[in-house]
Amino acid sequence: xxIFQACAVALLLVVGTAMAFGDGIQDPKVLIGGxxxxxxxxxxxxxxQCMGVGANFSFTVPASGSGTLYFTNESGINWNxxxxxxxxxxxxxxxxxxxxxSSCTTETLKNGSVEILLSNSGNALWHDKGIPNGAxxxxxxxxxxxxxxxxxxxxxxxxxxxxxxTPEPGTIALVVTGLGLITRRKIWKNRxxx
Numbered sequence: 001x002x003i004f005q006a007c008a009v010a011l012l013l014v015v016g017t018a019m020a021f022g023d024g025i026q027d028p029k030v031l032i033g034g035x036x037x038x039x040x041x042x043x044x045x046x047x048x049q050c051m052g053v054g055a056n057f058s059f060t061v062p063a064s065g066s067g068t069l070y071f072t073n074e075s076g077i078n079w080n081x082x083x084x085x086x087x088x089x090x091x092x093x094x095x096x097x098x099x100x101x102s103s104c105t106t107e108t109l110k111n112g113s114v115e116i117l118l119s120n121s122g123n124a125l126w127h128d129k130g131i132p133n134g135a136x137x138x139x140x141x142x143x144x145x146x147x148x149x150x151x152x153x154x155x156x157x158x159x160x161x162x163x164x165x166t167p168e169p170g171t172i173a174l175v176v177t178g179l180g181l182i183t184r185r186k187i188w189k190n191r192x193x194x
Contacts, residue, residue: 028065028089028141028149032082032098032118035070035136047072047136055079058156061141065148068140079131079159081119084139087112088153095144100129100137131159 035047047070051059055075062069073079082101091106091114098104101118109115120129131137141149 028094028147029144030084030094030096030116030149031138031140031142032096032100032104033138033140034099035138044132044134044136050136053157053159055159056157057159058154059139060155061149061151061153063151065151066141066143068138070136070138072136073131073133073159075159076133077159077161078133079161081117081121081160081162082131083118083158083160084116085109085113085156085158086116086153087114088150089114091115100131102129 035050050070050072052072052074055077057071059069059071061067091108094106094114094116096104096106096116096118098118102120104116104118107115107117143149
């Protein structure tokens with residue numbers, strides 16, 4: 001009887017551990033890389049499928065919940081960091097990776113939005129990385145074991161020459177709601193291009 005109880009407890013621990021760590025395996029991923037073909041190289045020049053974007057831009061996840069979107073940095077500045085803001089997938093459920101930035105972190109903001117921050121902060125090996133002005137880059141939404149992004153989920157992005165660019169909460173609220181376009185441009189111009 002004691003062997004049966006010990007086996008039952010062990011099985012319960014294994015199942016509980018699998019359930020606790022299994023969630024991390026199921027999470028949707030976001031990958032940021034170059035738009036230069038199969039290797040994901042970061043290139044400048046003509047990119048017919050790329051959408052030109054400034055320091056502030058927005059886009060939606062493909063209807064299928066996965067796929068790749070292509071962009072060209074037309075902001076006039078080299079980006080050492082990029083912030084993506086969304087409401088729809090909790091920060092703890094997102095995994096991200098980038099060939100272009102040394103770190104990728106996710107955080108839930110006070111207003112309930114989720115920030116995905118890519119930066120080269122404090123990493124000398126990545127000083128020449130990021131997304132230069134005129135370079136093409138891609139954002140790929142991938143499914144992991146059947147868990148995909150919500151199709152049509154709205155993202156707002158901000159590229160910055162600073163090594164770690166976390167917009168202040170008031171600015172984030174403007175970006176997320178889409179209000180105050182002129183005010184937002186003035187804020188970004190004064191704050192990020194200085």
